[in-house]
Amino acid sequence: MLAELLSRVAATRDRQAYAVLFKHFAPRVKAYLRRAGMEATAAEEVAQEVMLSLWRKAESFDASRAGASTWVFAIARNARIDHARRVRGLPSEPEPEAESYPSAEALTLTAERASLVRGALSALGPDQRQIVQLFFFSDKPHSAIASALDLPLGTVKSRIRLATAKLRAILGDAP
């Protein structure tokens, strides 16, 4: 399990565990960054930085709060935003204090949440799934959704609203 490997990196700086994590996550993080509009060289470089952060921040991974992929996604998302600022010569946003991390009080088991989310994704129709995907994975979600689904830009907003409403109906107030 990825979460277990991450905990091993945190506990004993286990390089073998790290190798497995690298093999799994680095190419996915790179794919994520590429989709967000990053050039191949920059995506490679930032993906390596994300993997370094994974090594350095492994202690802050809390398997009871988030799954391994969720945790890595958050690091990669922040690295993407930070990279966009760096190329414009802007400083980084200070990292929030641990206690203000938004996921802090998610009370239910991480595994339960993950299976709930998987269920929600498969319950969405293909178009709606694509909308959610593009929302997470593109530089300019609105125009990406418009061109992928061949929609006029003006209707994208309401389609996003429908997709998120459906997501929320499934995920609901569940954990």
Add this chain to the structure above:
Amino acid sequence: MIRHHPSAETLLAHAAGQLPAGHALVVAAHAQGCPHCRAELARLEALGGELLDSLTPEGMALDAFTATLARLDEPPHPRRVPAKPRQANLRLPHGISLPSVLAGAEISRWLWVGPGVRYSRVRLPWAPNDNVMLLSVAANRRVIAHSHGGSEFTQVLQGSFSDETGHYGAGDMAEEDNDTNHQPRANDDGCLCLAALEGGLRLPWLTRLTRRFA
């Protein structure tokens, strides 16, 4: 009791990292005080994790792993974090403090807008063009009617206000889109808000003021 939350789309955009920095800051301030939205964001981040796992991997450079291994023991790059920002003492009401998400922001002194209405410019060094402000409105005063070029997020830090769309108390977040032309009014307890505006407020003289004091 929090009654007004960010919309489902806004929470999704926040989890996906698609909100402008100023708007993201207001949502983060809301989430700090709202377990409901924190839990929702945790679910949406889990969705991001699930989607990340489902991506078709993109090959890394051949030496990527060895290059990374070689750097594991290097000290991390010093983050390009801005020096301690200048923050004016706003003399907030007793017991009220600014949300910790503002820790890295520059905060100007209060600037007069109109009778009973003051604002303080919040400048985010990592997004200096984002239009963020603290707004303090005395009891029963109105903010001049205005429209904006884009969406406006407002988190109530203390007191309450009402406008055409409802009543907003401490902990509530109001989301107005670009079509709203609204005139919020503080209630008997006055109101202190944190607001992010997209496209700037359409109040020509205020824009000039903001520029002069920026």
